Amino acid sequence: MIExxxxxxxxxxxxxxxxxxxxxxxxxxxxxxxxxxxxNIHSSVLRDFLWFCRNPIxxxxxxxxxxxxxxxxxxxxxxxxxxxxxxxxxxQYGFKWSIINGxxxxxxxxxxxxxxxSGWRPASGGFGSKFNIHIPKRV
Numbered sequence: 001m002i003e004x005x006x007x008x009x010x011x012x013x014x015x016x017x018x019x020x021x022x023x024x025x026x027x028x029x030x031x032x033x034x035x036x037x038x039x040n041i042h043s044s045v046l047r048d049f050l051w052f053c054r055n056p057i058x059x060x061x062x063x064x065x066x067x068x069x070x071x072x073x074x075x076x077x078x079x080x081x082x083x084x085x086x087x088x089x090x091x092q093y094g095f096k097w098s099i100i101n102g103x104x105x106x107x108x109x110x111x112x113x114x115x116x117x118s119g120w121r122p123a124s125g126g127f128g129s130k131f132n133i134h135i136p137k138r139v
Contacts, residue, residue, distance in 0.1 A: 003078035007125060009071035013059050022051060022058035058126075067125030072100050074122045081123050086110035098122045 013021060023029075027044070028051035029037055041047050055061075062068035074080050076098030085092040085108070096108045106119030118129040 001078050002075060003080040005074045005080055005122075007067075007072050007074065010068050012063060012069045019060040019064060020052075020057055022055050027051070061128055062124060062126035066120060066127045067100055067104070070125070072125050073102075075099050075102075076106075076122065083121055083123060084108040084110040084115055084117060086115055100125060 013023065015021075026048060028047040031037065038047050038050060041050070077096070079088070080098050082088055082096065085094050085096050091110070093111050094109070096110075098106045100106070100120045100122065104120040106117065106122060108117035109115065112134065114131065114133050116129075116131045120127050
């Protein structure tokens with residue numbers, strides 16, 4: 001079943017060199033994607049540096065070439081707002097796709113050995129690519 005979701009515009013970041021920040025701050029968050037971000041690193045300077053290296057042009061990808069700040073319409077197979085099927089509960093495997101505003105594509109694959117995606121992400125509207133290899137745990 002094809003699902004359509006309309007996303008509201010988000011506030012634009014402001015300040016010095018805002019293209020090069022992640023969000024509206026130069027500082028690393030305490031929590032990222034629901035889990036503590038680098039909890040074993042106590043130096044805030046090092047955490048901020050690693051946060052910048054993780055995604056040095058986050059606002060550029062979201063606000064300049066992405067749809068953050070504009071509002072957009074996402075269409076694709078339900079549940080359309082998941083980035084990958086691995087994000088489902090319980091996690092699933094396979095391909096997922098969506099289209100933003102009728103022209104900006106997104107495709108992802110989650111499997112037992114690897115996960116990847118490329119395009120304009122449905123939940124944020126930002127452009128991104130990812131490739132992760134799942135390494136089996138040895139007992």
